[in-house]
Amino acid sequence: MSSTVVAGKDVLDKPLKLLFPVWVVISLLIVLFPVYLVFMVSVAPGSALFGERPALFVEDPTLRFWNDILQRGDLWGPLFKSLAVASFTTLLAIVIAAPAAYVISRLPVGLRYGVVIGLLVTRMFPEFTIGVSVATRFARLGLIDTYGGLVLAHLIGSLPFIAWILVGTFETIPRDLEEAAQIDGASKMGTLLRVVFPLAAGGIAVASLFVWLYSWNEFLYARLLTTNQNTLPLQVFQAIDRGSRQQMATVAAVLTLPILLVVYFLQRYLKPGALAGAVKG
């Protein structure tokens, strides 16, 4: 180490100071340029896209492709399916995971971590390992191309995740409060409904947004369980496969827009601190 001291001391300071703003600007571009591309291409006239140097700016934007997909109507089905599946998945995930997460959070420490790790281990399996069997069975049960089948499949990935987050939320609610409620005359169920769940509302809301996002974006199970009733991600894939660049970009933009909004509102919950506990635990 001592040999690098000479190189280290002041030599690093100056380039860092000079390069820092440049680096920040470059990284902002790296993040923003691809997103810009989707929206730009979706309004680009065909002529702008060809050749070895497609134009980086659109001079005469056109809403043709937006009009097309909005009017042709083959967007509404997938949009509705994606919305419905994401919403039902979220609802069911909370109804199933929240009560269980509460109980898990009240287990003795060793057992609690055992259960949480067990839940996370299910995530180590490739979706295909679960999906091959699930898709085969769903096919037999007639669940292919149904909303219900896809909701059930999306719950596989969401439940361990939401349960894990909510266990952390419930752990922060002191047991004193439950005891106080019991002394005040609440039953066990009353304590949960009037004290515990209202206090966990913030955590439940954040967790459900994550689940909603997951389901909205999910591609693999959707592909395994769909033959003709696409979700939005499948619609994007179809456009990639056989559409024009602008069609692809337009459907992609439709899929992305709500998410960018959600992430924008979610960002205050995406605090690094929220993860710190998970790492130490």
Add this chain to the structure above:
Amino acid sequence: MADIALESVTRKFPDGTLAVNELNLEIAEGEFVVLVGPSGSGKSTALRMIAGLEEITSGTVKIAGKVVNDLPPRDRDIAMVFQNYALYPHMSVADNMGFALKLRKVPKEDIAKRVKDAAELLGIEDYLQRKPRQLSGGQRQRVAMGRAIVREPAAFLMDEPLSNLDAKLRVQMRTEIAGLHQRLGTTTVYVTHDQVEAVTMADRVAVLRDGMLQQVDTPQRLYDYPVNLFVAGFIGSPAMNMVPARVTSKDSGAVVVFGSHEIKIPAKRLQASKLEEFKDKEVILGIRPEDFEDPDLIPERQEENLLEVKVSLSETLGSETIIYFDVDAPAVLTKDTMDLSSDASVEEAAASEPRNESTFTARLNPKTKARGGEAARLAVDASRLYFFDPTTGRVIG
């Protein structure tokens, strides 16, 4: 209002610890009883068993003459004040206080009136619409009290309610709680580890250790007649001085000898007790710091029972002066005295080579001239000596 009775109540934790061991305690209607003891003594567990928050392994708990072992907390008609207040963070102060009544389907107007009355009693009527997080520690404490008062329960259970307050506020709230009890007259069971809190507030104090009841009595009688070394050392501040000693006869009468000091035992004290049986055997002598005095400041001068000591440190408190001095006799290191001190150094001292020295404390009239580093003479009130059996720790009386 109701009386509470614990009959051979035992709580064994899943890991096998006996948190409370055969506890018998009767609390009369309207009485203020304090459970006091060091941490791990089982005082909180006992309270929680009365509340219904802790399983009762064996024995019975009765409230108003009715066995409540099987009843959930909500059917016991008790209110509890928690150490951390346990205020519902998502409810306003008024909703916190009215929650129990709401669950009982008390009409809205009645709730509002009772909440308002309790808030006035506690001086928190201005905060009723605030959320707990907008309140100071003292205000939260009051809301927690208010939540209990509004219920008009058969009994209040308080689990170290003042331990999260700063020293000044604690003294103030102590008086307020005692005042409230006088006004409302509700049966109260109060848990604390602070013996000052216990003796200042209680009608009766129950001293617990290791899940076992040591003694239960009025504060004054606990102070005057402790049953064993543990109670003697626990009640009173500064704590009682204790030292190994020997009772022997001299031509002038019986004396107790410790180190190079000796104190004459009044004949009456000797006859009235079993102390005779311990003659020439080792005993543990206890002297309360307030039973020392500067001989120059006693109206009728005393010529006997004067200890010649070297003062190591003196603290002037204005109303009194506390002095510390070393005595050339080893410190008492029995289980009783070790339980009294959470300080690990005591156990270390017990493990290491015993030093032939122990520190005494004396509370003197502030006019005393005794100063740190100087020699002094101290008069001992020989009628107030305590003697304990060193093997059992029990008082010899």
Add this chain to the structure above:
Amino acid sequence: MSRSQEAAIGRPTDVAVPRVGFGRWFRKHKLEVALVIPLVAYVMVLTVVPILDTFRISLSGRAGNSFPSAQNYTSIFASRVFRTAIKNTIIVSLLSLSMELVLGMIVALTLHAKFFARGFVRTVALIPLGVPTIVSGAIMLLLFSRSGYLNSLMFVFVDLVNNIPGVNLEFQALSWTVAGGWRTLFTVAVADMWKVLPIVTLIFLAGLQSISEDVYEAASVDGATKWQRFMRITLPLLVPFITMAIILRAIDAFRIYELALVLAGRIEPVLGTYIGGRYLPPTNDPFTAASASIVLFGIIMIFIVAYLKFVAGRSRSA
């Protein structure tokens, strides 16, 4: 013990393990049991059972009567496409993992520093998290294809540089995605990295924030340079966070599917696209898909165990 004590009220929420007897424990915790059962049942029926079922399918013979049989495994390992898929999966995963870690660390250090508009930059840095994976695949297609925007950018850059007298660079438009080989795999890795960099950054940022400022102050008083402080203090203290990032990300990287499907298609298969291709029409071969997915799980397990044993274990003892 009397009947009345049997029904004694426990600490309401203390769901201790049954010690005294299951019947009694159950009666006391009826509600709790009822609350966990749906989750447990779901995970059993729709996760544990399918995993075991896929394992069974992978060992089933096509004829259906020769269970257990390693036939599926021998046939996939005999396939050159499958072996390529394994190789490609490992290359893409390790490539994207190492890029994510290095860049994630740099970005985290950047965002940890105090500078003007840091809040805004942090928000922007999270954007890729909100871009659906399939969309990021579409974006990368726009960027990396032959008439793609990366080439456009390169031309702009080359033109700029050529304005400097005496410099004369030549640039040939490149096709990344359909080229095959390293270039295609690199494209997939970059796409994956762009998408998940925010997660890695967030984990590292959490780690950086957990290090108390006085440790650095003490180190600079002791005369440590910036580089030394990073190597001697930051990195060692970040080890648990790095481990978490690696494990979380490795699991996902090995399972890569959408991006590879869109960007590499059949040109360079990875295990994900291989399995998908076998299972879905027109191939419709669940046996091959099942056994390949078990192999994929095996690779993930080997990586995690090896990592924990050789890397994380050693750095902790050091």
